Amino acid sequence: MNPLALNLLIATLWLFLSSGRSTIDFFLGFVLGFVLLAAFHAVLGRRDYARRTAALVMFVLRFIRQFILANLNVAATVVSRRPESLQPHFFTYDVAGLRLGEILILSYCITLTPGTATVQISEDQRTLVLHGLDVEDVDALRRELDRTLKEPLLRVTR
Secondary structure: OOOOHHHHHHHHHHHHHOOOOHHHHHHHHHHHHHHHHHHOOOHHHOHHHHHHHHHHHHHHHHHHHHHHHHHHHHHHHHHOOHHHOOOOEEEEOOOOOOOOHHHHHHHHHHOOOOEEEEEOOOOOOEEEEEEOOOOOHHHHHHHHHHHHHHHHHHHHHH
C-alpha cells in the first residue's frame, strides 16, 4: 500500500477513535501515523517515505524563508536605491539532469521569490533563462539558487 495512503488511513482511524472530531485531531493522527511508518519502515519496505516527507517539510520551510528574505530585500532595494543604480540582468541557469516536473517546480519557486523571474525554459530543457532585478554577481546568484532551492528540491524528489 502507498505510504501516504496508509498514513491518511491511520489519521482517519485516529479521528474516528478520538473523542473530538477536529482538524487538530486529524493532524495529530497524521503525525502519529508518520511516526509509526517511520518506526516500522523496515517491515513495510518503505524507507524513503519518512526521508522524503522530512525533506519536503525542510524544502517548504526553506522556500518560505527565501520568500520572506527576497521580499525584504526587494522592498529595501525599491525604497533605498535609485532606479539608475540597479543592475537588472538576464542570465542562464543550468538544469541539465533534472526531470521536467523538477524543472517546473524549481522555475515556479524562482518566479515566486521577488527579484527573480523565470523567463524561458530552453527547448532541450537543459537551461532556464532568468531575470534578476539587481544582480551584481551572476555566479553567486546561481550558487545561491543551487543551495537554497535546487538541492533541497532534489532531496524531496530523489
